[in-house]
Amino acid sequence: MNRRIVGISAALAARNVIGIYNRRYMKARVYVSMKTTVLDPQGKTVCAALQSLGHHSLTSVRQGKYFEIAIAPGADRAKIAGEIDQIAREVLSNPVIEEYRVEILD
Numbered sequence: 001m002n003r004r005i006v007g008i009s010a011a012l013a014a015r016n017v018i019g020i021y022n023r024r025y026m027k028a029r030v031y032v033s034m035k036t037t038v039l040d041p042q043g044k045t046v047c048a049a050l051q052s053l054g055h056h057s058l059t060s061v062r063q064g065k066y067f068e069i070a071i072a073p074g075a076d077r078a079k080i081a082g083e084i085d086q087i088a089r090e091v092l093s094n095p096v097i098e099e100y101r102v103e104i105l106d
Helices: 002-023 041-054 077-092
Strands: 027-034 064-070 098-105
Touching: 027 077, 064 077, 077 098
Parallel strands: none
Antiparallel strands: 027 064, 027 098
């Protein structure tokens, strides 16, 4: 397969995924962050960098992860809420050092 065809196929696939994702489907948002009892070295580094840029009113920064998940049309909201919670707990976060929060959006 030549490069031109592969490039076109990849572009069409990306456009299709974006088109599907942007439709008015139910979505889940998962926010993952370090527990407050766990040191966040990346957050400390970001805070120090921001303060060195003149943002002296900042006292701390905590970094985290954000996931937005599109859900198939017609899915049962209660079932999806449980499934997304399980995914967040078992896959998207490390429960030893991280906490998570799930939002289901219509």
